[in-house]
Amino acid sequence: MKKQYNTRAILIALLLCGFVGMFSETSLNIAITNLMEVFQINAATAQWLTTGYLLTLGILVPFTGLLLQMYTTRQLFIVATASLTLGIFLAAISINFEMLMFARVLQAGGMGLLLPLMFNTVLVIFPPEKRGLAMGYIGLVLSFAPAMGPAISGTILQYLSWQFIFWLLLPVIIIGMVFGVKNLENVTEVRKQRIDFLSAILSTIGFGSIVFGFSHAGEAGEGWSSPLVLTLIIIGVIALTLFVFRQNNDQPLLNLRVFKYPMFVIGVFLVMMCMVINMSTMIVLPMFLQTGAGLSVLVTGLILLPGSALNGVIQMIAGRLFDRYGPKWVIIPGLVIVMLVLWFFTSLTPASSVGLIIALYMILMGGIALIWPASQTNALNQLPSELYPHGSAVLNTLMQVIGAIGTAVAISIVSGGMNQYLATSSTPTMPDEIANAITVGAQNVFWTLMTVSVIGFIIGLFMRRSNYRKGSKEHA
Template identity: 65%
Template sequence: MKKYNTRAIMASLLICGFVGMFSETALNIAISNLMDVFQISAATAQWLTTGFLLTLGILMPMSGLLLQRFTTRQLFIGSLASSIVGTVIAALAVNFEMLMAARVMQAFGMGLLLPLMFNTILVVYPPEKRGAAMGFVGLVIMFAPATGPTVAGLLIEYLTWHYIFWFSLPFLIVGLLVGLKYLENVTEVSKPRIDIYSIVLSTIGFGGVVFGFSNAGEGTEGWSNPVVIISIAVGLVALALFVIRQITMKEPMMNLRVFKHPMFIVGLLMVLACMMIILSSMIILPMFLQKGLGLSALVTGLMLLPGSALNGILSPRMGRLFDKYGPKWLVIPGFIVVSVTVWFFTTLTITSSVAFIIALHIGLMVGISMVWMPAQTNGLNQLPPELYPHGTAVMNTLQQVAGAIGTAVAISLLSGGSEKYLHNSASPTLPTELANAMMQGAQHVFTFTFVVTLISLGIALTIRRVLVSHSTMHSMH
């Protein structure tokens, strides 16, 4: 096996991955602030998150294809160039449109980097060291979004939101320089045939569904908005055609034979549930804390830090426990913990104490860490090695779609619940009434999350350990 400078390669990929994931959630804390600065509605501001997810949702299905067509260095440089330019534009943004364009560029960089990171690990690490490497990726994927709100809270409190991006820039440049020096081309370039139809169908399909759900959170019409109905319908038709095409092709862009493996499906469903639970609560909680309880961005960020940090720290440990005991003993208790905490979340009021909310958030994040990595690993373990990149592409793509759906449902339930409350209120402009309306909306969201969790717990009961036969282990590594 070829010797690589794995430390330097990992360092450059993890730094860039960290910054990308960091900026994804750092803006969540700034949303209330940006709504005032740019004079935009919550639903418009939500596009800063949605646009990011939409770009990822369009790019991820092609990741398998891109990894085969371009060298590691080409993809790495392309990804970082896009991230750096996007970050500079965001830091200089003077209006919503400029910031939005910058977010799309950042997402494009991220969409190239994530699959590249997974793939590179599979190639440069010998089997006995791969678990640890994947653990660090789990740490970055969970810990970066966790620190985002806290750091952003500090920056907004003492500087302006622009500094969220100025703060990220030096890290990206360092990551790029380290990568340019040490990252080698680790994959064979095979130039598979590009199927234009597959690309167009997956773009319209995934893009349409994500766009439709995201729009549902906007405006007064919500789900009855023709734009929403049409884009989801067109998206679903395109996805159906995409699926038919992939099944009938000799070399599909995304190999759907991964769905022949039952534990892969169970793992996938649980990862998607986690994504919806985390994203809907990550968007609603900061808004509830700031608008409902009237806390500052800094305090909000600090309140969410302990739970998120624990989640990141536990990720590699859960991976090790999974190796030892299998998924059942982690996933089922994990979902039980999540359902209990989410049930308590539905009882939140304006008088709830800060300590109570922090404790609930810790419970939620610990429960999620027990489910996420084990469910994902167990699912991918059932695939034969040649389906590995396709399994990862399917998981990555559907995670973005689930994220967009979760976000959209959360925002529409929040605004629907709040509007209904204010509509029936005698004095809808009083600050206390506005806070109560926010609370009512947040309770609707947590009720939805609770239903998702209970369904997932039911699915979790069917999970069983996949024994990776030695030959698959060997060829996987």
């Protein structure tokens, strides 16, 4: 007889803690300029508050497939939430940049453990026919929390000091931690695992170099021409190639057998596509709104907020629809919506109304919400139970890597379009011409994203519901 869990209480605890972790990921983005003045640091140093966070995630997440099997659910939850709580508290009382940087690493470490733990726990405690709704709730948190970060932080900075960003989060993470310790049970069996140290080294170098290299390409003035960027990416690719070959053993650090399952591969591709579109739009659209349309940072954040809110709400609805009708009836309409909206985005100009931009962004986020949870749930549903930890780890690792790559490529396309336009302008320093230049760059990004979505649509046509048999280890 299958063990009964208090699924509602467990999910609430995971969602509260996950919200705090995802909110903290983007909460400091809008405060970078303020922190440069407070700590007397330059932009490159201040950017490490974001880069260091992403780098820690990129290095840690590939290990979670193994950690989920070596330690109990409660042990990992306590370590993850304790790291998050301590990181948030230290950030709130930071007196210098070094202390704040250390706090950010602790926050990222906690979130790096918590993300795969959330997915793995949901896979175990919910039957396949109810996972869509649970994944929809997780999607609500993972999409809405990062979007709320800049908007709420901007409001706080307008009236209070930056420390209150973290004081606001502290009671929420403490409540989530206490609630989780009270209700969360050990949902997986602990197995003795041998750590392959060569794989661990290759993983750290590979994923770390890729994430750092692409993040630096997006931040550095010289971008892809930077010797550091090129060196890091080359080292990362070589290390990851060796890492992949190394995983062909009895106890791999990251079990790549998950890619033997076709619905997992299709689902992962569609999730990566959504991640690229989401991350690229979230960085390019604010650039266009501020430089092209001349709006303030706070107003820009508020413009994006309704779309992110709608994304979260529709993810819950999409999860329920997936449980009832299967993936195709949810994913294909979502792909059509995304393609159409991106096509409309390619014709944006500085004269476009704010209302139109808000509406388009809301519809785009709604389309992504239809694709993401259904693709993710269907992908993980096809895996046998012993591969759940590795499937979650692979999915979250690729999300971190593709997030860094997508952001860097989007910024490069914007910069390339701007430079090309200004090179032919007779008055390249005029505000109107700069606005036109960034419009061209943004339009180029949206044409690229539309092409990616067309490829996603074609691949989505091959999606079918992952078959599962209750009480069976293997899914068709």
